[in-house]
Amino acid sequence: xxxxxxxxxxxxxxxxxxxxxxxxxxxxxxxxxxxxxxxxxxxxxxxxxxxxxxxxxxxxxxxxxxxxxxxxxxxxxxxxxxxxxxxxxxxxxxxxxxxxxxxxxxxxxxxxxxxx
Amino acid sequence: xxxxxxxxxxxxxxxxxxxxxxxxxxxxxxxxxxxxxxxxxxxxxxxxxxxxxxxxxxxxxxxxxxxxxxxxxxxxxxxxxxxxxxxxxxxxxxxxxxxxxxxxxxxxxxx
Numbered sequence: 340x341x342x343x344x345x346x347x348x349x350x351x352x353x354x355x356x357x358x359x360x361x362x363x364x365x366x367x368x369x370x371x372x373x374x375x376x377x378x379x380x381x382x383x384x385x386x387x388x389x390x391x392x393x394x395x396x397x398x399x400x401x402x403x404x405x406x407x408x409x410x411x412x413x414x415x416x417x418x419x420x421x422x423x424x425x426x427x428x429x430x431x432x433x434x435x436x437x438x439x440x441x442x443x444x445x446x447x448x449x450x451x452x453x454x455x
Numbered sequence: 456x457x458x459x460x461x462x463x464x465x466x467x468x469x470x471x472x473x474x475x476x477x478x479x480x481x482x483x484x485x486x487x488x489x490x491x492x493x494x495x496x497x498x499x500x501x502x503x504x505x506x507x508x509x510x511x512x513x514x515x516x517x518x519x520x521x522x523x524x525x526x527x528x529x530x531x532x533x534x535x536x537x538x539x540x541x542x543x544x545x546x547x548x549x550x551x552x553x554x555x556x557x558x559x560x561x562x563x564x565x566x
């Protein structure tokens with residue numbers, strides 16, 4: 340079974356702090372994704388990566404950065420946390436193939452982040 | 456831009472009832488549609504994935520249909536159980552890295 344592990348289930352940080360959210364997958368997937376989920380807005384893509392050291396902006400990248408130094412690990416960084424970044428953050432991964440569009444994304448359990 | 460809508464936002468049914476959840480999308484140029492289940496405070500569990508060339512997929516008591524031309528999908532749950540209580544999300548994929556989600560239907564099955 341695919342396993343996508345997010346390092347923290349719950350996290351509380353203060354405004355202005357630098358925050359790291361970590362995600363690890365064990366299936367040798369090329370693609371990795373970070374989403375945030377907010378009531379009434381659904382899931383929105385922040386960043387994704389299709390290879391080590393490669394990254395692409397999603398729909399809402401402002402205020403975030405990412406790091407992919409190893410294939411299995413994808414980190415989301417809040418450079419200076421703000422209260423409007425309080426949310427549920429979900430990591431996902433998938434295989435890349437030429438027919439990648441039919442490869443489903445597998446999700447972690449999420450990190451509920453509160454910024455005070 | 457693709458928009459995905461799920462109606463109703465919440466649904467309560469007595470145990471044993473059959474039920475249908477609805478999903479609609481605005482752009483029929485999709486590669487696949489996926490139904491997920493999300494328990495409170497948890498991540499997403501994939502239930503069914505329908506390729507754009509398919510009409511339906513079945514898994515146990517779940518059956519998902521896809522009508523790409525009309526931009527609609529339904530998730531049918533037979534003989535509902537309290538353990539089916541969760542939020543159900545549909546998502547359409549329009550590219551290798553483009554997955555658009557609805558806001559979900561919160562289902563409560565009453566014992």
